Amino acid sequence: MITREEILKLAELSRLEIGDDIEKYQNEISKILGFVEKINELNLKDVEPTNHILDIHNVVREDLAKEPYSQDKVLSNTENKKDGFITVPKVI
Amino acid sequence: MNIKDYKELYLSGEKRPIEVIDEIFKNIESDNKSEKPLNAFISLRKEKALEEASVINDFSKPLAGIPIAVKDNINVEGELTTCGSRILSNYRAIFDAFVIKKLKDAGAIIIGKTNMDEFAMGSSNETSYFGPVRNPHDRDRVPGGSSGGSAASVISFVPISLGSDTGGSIRQPASFCGVVGVKPTYGRVSRFGLVAFASSLDQIGPFARSVEDAAIVYNVIGGHDPMDSTSLNKDHEVNIDNIKKDIKGLRVGIPKEYFTGGINEEVEKGIKKSIEVLKELEAKIVDISLPHTEYAVATYYIIAPAEASSNLARFDGIRYGVREKADTLIETYKKTRGNGFGKEVKRRIMIGTYVLSSGYYDAYYLSAQKVRTLIRDDFKKAFDNVDVIISPTSPTTAFKIGEKIDDPISMYLSDIFTISANIAGIPAMSIPIGRDSKKLPIGIQIMSKWLDEETMFRVAYNLEKNSDYK
Numbered sequence: 001m002i003t004r005e006e007i008l009k010l011a012e013l014s015r016l017e018i019g020d021d022i023e024k025y026q027n028e029i030s031k032i033l034g035f036v037e038k039i040n041e042l043n044l045k046d047v048e049p050t051n052h053i054l055d056i057h058n059v060v061r062e063d064l065a066k067e068p069y070s071q072d073k074v075l076s077n078t079e080n081k082k083d084g085f086i087t088v089p090k091v092i
Numbered sequence: 093m094n095i096k097d098y099k100e101l102y103l104s105g106e107k108r109p110i111e112v113i114d115e116i117f118k119n120i121e122s123d124n125k126s127e128k129p130l131n132a133f134i135s136l137r138k139e140k141a142l143e144e145a146s147v148i149n150d151f152s153k154p155l156a157g158i159p160i161a162v163k164d165n166i167n168v169e170g171e172l173t174t175c176g177s178r179i180l181s182n183y184r185a186i187f188d189a190f191v192i193k194k195l196k197d198a199g200a201i202i203i204g205k206t207n208m209d210e211f212a213m214g215s216s217n218e219t220s221y222f223g224p225v226r227n228p229h230d231r232d233r234v235p236g237g238s239s240g241g242s243a244a245s246v247i248s249f250v251p252i253s254l255g256s257d258t259g260g261s262i263r264q265p266a267s268f269c270g271v272v273g274v275k276p277t278y279g280r281v282s283r284f285g286l287v288a289f290a291s292s293l294d295q296i297g298p299f300a301r302s303v304e305d306a307a308i309v310y311n312v313i314g315g316h317d318p319m320d321s322t323s324l325n326k327d328h329e330v331n332i333d334n335i336k337k338d339i340k341g342l343r344v345g346i347p348k349e350y351f352t353g354g355i356n357e358e359v360e361k362g363i364k365k366s367i368e369v370l371k372e373l374e375a376k377i378v379d380i381s382l383p384h385t386e387y388a389v390a391t392y393y394i395i396a397p398a399e400a401s402s403n404l405a406r407f408d409g410i411r412y413g414v415r416e417k418a419d420t421l422i423e424t425y426k427k428t429r430g431n432g433f434g435k436e437v438k439r440r441i442m443i444g445t446y447v448l449s450s451g452y453y454d455a456y457y458l459s460a461q462k463v464r465t466l467i468r469d470d471f472k473k474a475f476d477n478v479d480v481i482i483s484p485t486s487p488t489t490a491f492k493i494g495e496k497i498d499d500p501i502s503m504y505l506s507d508i509f510t511i512s513a514n515i516a517g518i519p520a521m522s523i524p525i526g527r528d529s530k531k532l533p534i535g536i537q538i539m540s541k542w543l544d545e546e547t548m549f550r551v552a553y554n555l556e557k558n559s560d561y562k
Contacts, residue, residue, distance in 0.1 A: 017430025049461030053517030077412035
């Protein structure tokens with residue numbers, strides 16, 4: 001069973017406020033991890049991992065200057081802006 | 093009505109595109125007022141769609157004047173792209189996805205953005221911030237997910253739609269709603285402009301009322317795109333005449349691991365009937381084995397959350413999305429994400445973070461990537477002896493709203509037959525082949541070799557032609 005502290009740490013690492021649901025997540029995540037652990041029944045010692053299914057490598061395109069999206073467009077999805085910049089709470 | 097029927101209407105002058113489009117909006121609006129609305133759309137694109145329809149005069153394009161609905165995780169410039177989430181509930185796309193450019197070039201008219209499980213995480217459409225979608229065949233049941241709105245809209249409003257499929261999110265709702273749903277080979281369709289969920293698994297594909305229409309849309313949206321580095325630089329189009337050829341002598345594999353119990357009796361009966369149809373069409377039925385099938389769901393629920401936890405890190409409310417106010421930057425992130433994401437999404441982000449964290453990485457993520465190799469090799473071996481593989485699309489027909497929402501593992505298992513195709517990257521599709529005693533559609537899944545969509549469509553076309561599904 002995953003501990004309360006582990007859930008709190010995961011929430012912290014994931015930058016998620018989870019309120020009073022700690023116990024619920026403990027139960028559900030433990031169950032799911034128990035379920036997925038099934039794969040460790042297999043002997044995987046000599047198996048190569050696959051992280052990408054296609055046999056294509058080093059995909060590059062020509063380094064050409066292109067017209068970017070306008071500043072107005074890019075900033076159109078936030079209300080938190082000033083002088084062409086996005087504003088955030090004070091960091092330091 | 094299929095694409096061909098719309099074209100005939102337009103070419104004969106019986107109706108103009110603007111009349112057809114206007115009628116669709118009227119149908120949607122009247123359904124919205126009904127007692128149990130389908131809730132298939134998150135936003136509609138009425139003004140622009142009518143405007144575009146009014147100026148169409150070149151009907152030579154493959155989708156000229158054809159109405160289409162688009163899943164709400166695909167960017168359409170100027171429209172909301174919410175991903176079914178509160179955190180993006182105010183987000184308007186500033187560019188068109190590759191597939192949207194292709195659709196617009198082909199003359200299609202985008203009607204609106206369809207409801208979906210939040211960030212495509214779900215198999216029932218119940219995790220949407222905008223409420224569940226109802227199944228058009230029984231409004232107390234789910235349409236499947238995550239592309240539930242796209243599937244339901246094809247039954248009720250439009251001839252074609254787009255969805256995305258990470259573990260079955262096109263095929264399972266296609267099965268539940270009784271429409272055709274296609275997940276092409278990984279890399280066939282550019283994901284530029286699709287909001288990423290699990291990048292090594294995600295693929296965009298069409299829903300349609302017929303196999304031929306699905307192939308037409310696939311031909312339109314596929315192709316190489318330098319903006320998606322996983323996009324294949326190979327000819328993707330299927331020849332529509334070829335898919336209508338007979339399937340005499342074609343080898344159809346039946347994987348024994350897919351029929352080991354756990355399938356609803358009526359679904360199994362439906363699939364067996366299709367196998368008989370294939371025999372009558374003189375296809376060769378071959379018993380095959382995909383020995384690592386039982387590990388597919390577990391593998392998926394490590395890989396997909398791991399990739400999602402990384403992909404969804406960008407949603408922090410800073411550059412876009414609904415930002416919550418807090419005193420510090422870290423608190424802003426936490427509050428924004430805590431309030432912005434629903435429970436299923438938060439659960440998966442935490443699982444993904446867990447399986448990627450040091451100390452657990454080898455036991456979970458690395459092991460899952462190794463099992464991925466085994467599952468892919470199972471298919472490689474199987475396709476040495478067969479041309480396509482068939483199975484049920486889902487172990488059951490559409491279940492009731494609320495039935496599985498509190499039991500994540502039982503929900504995950506409704507994708508047990510569809511997940512392997514994403515893990516292996518092969519093309520797979522679902523078509524309706526019958527109904528159960530409750531009149532709910534039963535879907536069959538057809539999988540083919542990497543890049544061999546044409547044979548998959550051909551088998552589907554023959555099954556469709558010889559099935560009595562109505």
